[in-house]
Amino acid sequence: MKATPSTSWPQRFGTFALLLLALAFVLRSFALFSANALPLQLVLGSSYWPLAAGLLCALIAGVLALRAEWRRAQSGEAQALASLRWGCTALIAGWLGFLFLVDPFQRLWFDLGLGLVAGGYSAFVLLMGILGRRSPRAAFCVDLVSFSLLAGLLGLEVSLRAWAGAYPSPMFARVGGGPSELVQRFRCKPGEVRFGFPCNSAGYYDEEFYRKQPGEPTRVVSIGDSFSVGTVPHAWHYTTLLEEQSALSQERSRLRVDNLGVAGIGPREYLSLLVEEALPLDPDLILISLFVGNDLSVEDVLGDLPDSGLRAWLQRDQVLLAVFPDRVRRLQKEQARLSGRAASQARGAAGGDAQPSMDRSAASQAFPWVLDPLLEEPSLAPETFHNIELGRALEICAQDPPSLQLMKDCLLQAKRAAGDVPLAVMLIPDEFQVEQELWDSISASAKRPLERDRPQRLLMAWFATSGLPVLDLLPVLRDVPPLKDGKRHLYHAFDTHFNARGNEAAAKALHSFLRKLVDAAR
Amino acid sequence: MRLRLYFFIPALWLFVCASCGKTNAEWESQLTDRDPFVAGVAAIGLSLQDPAGARAAIPVLLATIDRSEVGLQAQAAEALFRVGPQHVDLLLENLVVDELMSFDRLGTIKNTLVGAGPRAVQQIVGCLAGPGRQKAGDLGQVLLEIGEPSVVPLINLLEQAPDNKLKNYAAFLLGNLGPRSRPALPALQRASASEDLELRAAAKRAIAQIQGRTSNG
Structure with a gap:
């Protein structure tokens, strides 16, 4: 990450707040996972332990990211004010990952997935911190490409919905x-x-x-x-x-x-x-x-379900x-x-249907x-x-x-x-x-x-x-x-x-x- | 010290989470959730945690078996298989009351009853002689799959049933159990001397099946 004059306390606080929020989501997901452990073992089958491991890694990433952010703040190391953008990147990536991996939507999977996304965000902050020190140019490229690509996909979905609303079609x-x-x-x-x-x-x-x-x-x-x-x-x-x-x-x-x-x-x-x-x-x-x-x-099994906004x-x-x-x-x-x-x-029409x-x-x-x-x-x-x-x-x-x-x-x-x-x-x-x-x-x-x-x-x-x-x-x-x-x-x-x-x-x-x-x- | 603090608090959280599961009351409160997935997961959780105390979960498990949009059919069936043997009466009640149940649900109930084995036989035969007469075919299939433990209750049904139709059916089932029904031979021989023509024929057929003979005699 390119060295800049020390960022202000509000900017550092913003980064801290996001990382704390991410850690809170991870802890919440873990609590939910543990409370539902018994049925989840049956429901998830072979995916149970990978999910548990994923949440554990998310927790570790959250703690390490917070620790790293604290040290940077103490040493006066410059910060790139990109944490909000990285948060958006993580959310959009989480959205696409959820769509690809989970079907049908259930609130429980969303709540657990939020913990994984939060862990992913923390890991991304850690990665960008490390990459920024070693190769600022590479960090910049990763940041730009990932955000552009993912924001573009989100924009495409919004555009398609707007088009569908204006010009209804079976497609x-x-x-x-x-x-x-x-x-x-x-x-x-x-x-x-x-x-x-x-x-x-x-x-x-x-x-x-x-x-x-x-x-x-x-x-x-x-x-x-x-x-x-x-x-x-x-x-x-x-x-x-x-x-x-x-x-x-x-x-x-x-x-x-x-x-x-x-x-x-x-x-x-x-x-x-x-x-x-x-x-x-x-x-x-x-x-x-x-x-x-x-x-x-x-x-109406679909209409009576809660979380219609999330389902959409x-x-x-x-x-x-x-x-x-x-x-x-x-x-x-x-x-x-x-x-x-x-x-x-048409060729067989003269003979009529031969059923x-x-x-x-x-x-x-x-x-x-x-x-x-x-x-x-x-x-x-x-x-x-x-x-x-x-x-x-x-x-x-x-x-x-x-x-x-x-x-x-x-x-x-x-x-x-x-x-x-x-x-x-x-x-x-x-x-x-x-x-x-x-x-x-x-x-x-x-x-x-x-x-x-x-x-x-x-x-x-x-x-x-x-x-x-x-x-x-x-x-x-x-x-x-x-x-x-x-x-x-x-x-x-x-x-x-x-x-x-x-x-x-x-x-x-x-x-x-x-x-x-x-x-x-x- | 600070490093240990960073990891101590989350580790403590992990320990607390791992030791706290939901209580039966918490699972039961979710059984009536408007989200069928939440209700299904609660029913499965309650069934696995406390099969003997999971009576309230059974109707939810049965409903979940039919809800393909929830995606918990197989898990609900497995949970029912674990909890059902402790609540045979409730399964039989559902079987009898719901005349138009789906094949999936019917099959799961029957498999669960078979899985209950000897524990369920007396109740199944009792149901057959009582409110379950309309479902004689399904109950008979279950008794045949359970096998030898069904013999003694069927002998009792053959000898004590209030009408000859039930006795016929008992003889039919005993015959289909084959050599395992040898203890039923004396009762079947008495039935083969009955005044009722159909019962006599059913008893003789059953005796032939048990003895492995195909000809009359």
Whole structure:
């Protein structure tokens, strides 16, 4: 370090204060580590002792740095006023190291990591002190390069976030890795046969997907949960019926509907699917199917967590520096894959899809209940079914649905991420909202007042101001005349999902709804 | 002297930290933390520190097994494996009450019950004869994995169960335990003379399996 006249006491005090603060953080981290030692041995496994050693080294570095700083102050040795800059360098380096090494973010890892960063800062001060005495030029270079590089990376992240805010795009959508993992976990296996129809290579209950080519029919991508996966043969699913109905009408309105359905997912996963898988297909319109029965009462595992401010900067899937390059690679790979498939699909188009799947006639013989709902076998025990429906009614009809705000936020994010691609929503009611007998039974069991249409009332009021076109299936299904036993039979027996009649009613309503949207978009 | 002071204070701090862990009460207070990771770590800590006193941790461990975003599934399962054998009744209660539990959770409970071994058998058979009838398949699998210690309670179930369906199932399980169920032969022979057709058939099948015969007789 270049010799300069002795620094003033405030400057030396500043350096001291920072080193003392660093030592305090190290001691705090050590205390935390020791208090949680028992579970950490199990949780960290082989990383336990390296972390312990790291904290010990941080402690030693902190003590030595303080000692060295004290001696320099006593001897009147000149100080370079760079400790604040080194502190920033250490913090940014710690931020990047945390992003690279830790996933997902947890407050405990942050608190322990702060001790390591503080130790790193102390070690850096020691190093610069030694280097400064031996080679001031080298110290200057290390100082300049490290700070410039790290500050540049931080500046890049800030710039990317500012750009994303001003110009929303699927490339910048911070949907999180958690929803993607849930989608991976719950999607069907590629080739898995359901009702005689094999799921495609992406694990969806539909024909193979490919990127839309010029001149092809209007492409609609439908996103949803188990209603989209369906409990009927493929030929009876509402997305398939929608394609058939559009094919019977004028060519202009012909639709191809890609069905991205994954059981057990919710609003955050819909957003993730939209960004990661729907948009690469280059759709003309995206439809999100919301089931009011459970999409409005999901546990917001991400939103309810504390330290949201820290997570926004320390959760890897929230940081654009980490997300953006990976997303560019994956989207390019996906687009190339889908485009490649488009070429082979075009060549084989004349012969139609050569999927070894059960045709409609064979399916109706194998599953006769598609033609007569009275032949349906119950999926759940009646008591279990009743308890599920009662639980849902209590969640969404006795109070404002708990994740209503989450749904709205995710839909708005989806609208932003979709950009120029129109986004539409279909609301699927719960069975108790459609079948009177079930509603009467639930009301009797509820022991508190229930407002049957509460979720639709709240949602439709919001949709009116959101700018999102919406199809509410509740009045549509209530208009379906009941069968001889007085029930509408639109849901599979004791199952909670649409049966063939329900899918048919949904497809008919969707067809006229989407046709208007598509024609308006032209 | 000053040099020693520099290192004495941090060394003392290290010593104090190393000797102070959290008490059971401190772990328990964190079980209801809104952060599922904090709750999960507390449950694991309590389970490892005091398995006998970690009853309150079990529901949190079970919930943590299902929370993939927390990243503690394997550790929660291992902690449950250590603490579960001391709280078999609570595990059985969770198994019976939750009809739609995940495969991960169900598998962990069953593994823990198997790990509990002979200690758990009496309670498992009691549950099978009582509120756990809907989960007969799962409980039966556990008893088979536990093996020989299940024989005597199953013999008791065969002889004392209130209805023939349970007796059938007891005979079925004894048969599947194979030669280890030899002590059950007298009870099975009595059951093979029962008035109930299905029980007679189940008992005869079981006897054949125990004796390693495949033909009737």
